[in-house]
Amino acid sequence: MTFLAVDIGNTRLKWALYDSPRPGAAVLAQGAEFLENIDRLADGEWARLPAPSCMLGCAVAADAIKRRVEEQMEELWDVPAHWIVPSAAEAGLVNGYDHPTRLGADRWVAMIGAWHRLLSTGAARPLVLAMVGTAVTVEAIDASGKFLGGQILPGHGIMLRALESGTAGLHVPTGEVREFPTNTSDALTSGGTYAIAGAIECMVNHVRKHCGQDPMCIMTGGAGWKMAPHMPRPFELVESLIFDGLLELAQRRFVA
Numbered sequence: 001m002t003f004l005a006v007d008i009g010n011t012r013l014k015w016a017l018y019d020s021p022r023p024g025a026a027v028l029a030q031g032a033e034f035l036e037n038i039d040r041l042a043d044g045e046w047a048r049l050p051a052p053s054c055m056l057g058c059a060v061a062a063d064a065i066k067r068r069v070e071e072q073m074e075e076l077w078d079v080p081a082h083w084i085v086p087s088a089a090e091a092g093l094v095n096g097y098d099h100p101t102r103l104g105a106d107r108w109v110a111m112i113g114a115w116h117r118l119l120s121t122g123a124a125r126p127l128v129l130a131m132v133g134t135a136v137t138v139e140a141i142d143a144s145g146k147f148l149g150g151q152i153l154p155g156h157g158i159m160l161r162a163l164e165s166g167t168a169g170l171h172v173p174t175g176e177v178r179e180f181p182t183n184t185s186d187a188l189t190s191g192g193t194y195a196i197a198g199a200i201e202c203m204v205n206h207v208r209k210h211c212g213q214d215p216m217c218i219m220t221g222g223a224g225w226k227m228a229p230h231m232p233r234p235f236e237l238v239e240s241l242i243f244d245g246l247l248e249l250a251q252r253r254f255v256a
């Protein structure tokens with residue numbers, strides 16, 4: 001029973017085909033497509049895939065994008081599209097959002113992936129999850145599996161574009177991350193990186209104070225590899241966290 005996992009963010013759609021809808025399943029094929037090329041899936045890599053037995057996804061991009069994905073699935077296969085809607089509690093996590101369904105589905109799924117990864121490494125403890133994509137989100141989970149709340153801030157690209165459009169003198173190429181930047185390019189790149197690192201560090205401190213215990217720290221998202229080296233404390237970089245969460249949820253939907 002093969003399983004197609006799909007994650008539609010605000011920049012790219014990421015997908016992976018697994019040999020079964022279970023945690024630990026083997027990846028048979030995977031890929032990513034920028035949203036501006038979303039129509040290429042059916043004529044491109046998906047055309048060469050065997051029809052998946054089941055599909056589960058999370059989508060935070062515009063509804064029109066989600067619809068284009070569903071249409072291309074219909075064109076190729078006879079497989080219904082299932083999309084995650086965050087609920088009040090699922091897969092061992094309790095959702096502390098004021099309105100649970102208004103939480104980004106990608107955030108909920110990544111938290112589920114991270115929580116099960118934490119449980120597989122030993123006793124439950126608090127968790128801070130940073131997801132660095134188009135936007136950056138920083139989630140806090142206590143040792144009982146309650147999502148306490150999280151931050152949303154602009155990602156690197158949005159920060160730079162906001163500065164470019166709001167000033168006359170900040171149209172410069174990407175620079176390097178430096179502790180003491182001495183040119184405009186490095187100043188902007190370093191400012192964005194340390195803004196994100198600082199927000200994440202604040203959340204670690206909030207969780208430590210609230211829970212009285214050091215949290216496990218996990219990072220994911222397309223730009224996580226750029227952030228991880230500049231964190232003041234070690235963050236484990238796990239690229240597949242959303243897919244890990246989708247596998248947990250798929251097992252509950254398609255196997256249990």
Ligand SMILES: Nc1ncnc2c1ncn2[C@@H]1O[C@H](COP(=O)(O)OP(=O)(O)O)[C@@H](O)[C@H]1O
Nearest residue numbers: 009010011012132133134135155157221222223
């Ligand atoms: N090969 C890459 N393709 C696309 N984005 C990349 C790549 N490497 C790093 N990035 C960065 O990752 C961000 C997008 O991450 P991603 O997780 O795909 O976002 P989203 O889930 O919001 O679509 C971009 O803002 C970009 O800075």
Ligand SMILES: CC(C)(COP(=O)(O)O)[C@@H](O)C(=O)NCCC(=O)O
Nearest residue numbers: 009010060102103104133134135152
């Ligand atoms: C915060 C997000 C924009 C992150 O999107 P991404 O960077 O992964 O494309 C997305 O999770 C979202 O639209 N959330 C809904 C609002 C919320 O979570 O409160």
Ligand SMILES: [K+]
Nearest residue numbers: 009010106133
């Ligand atoms: K995402």
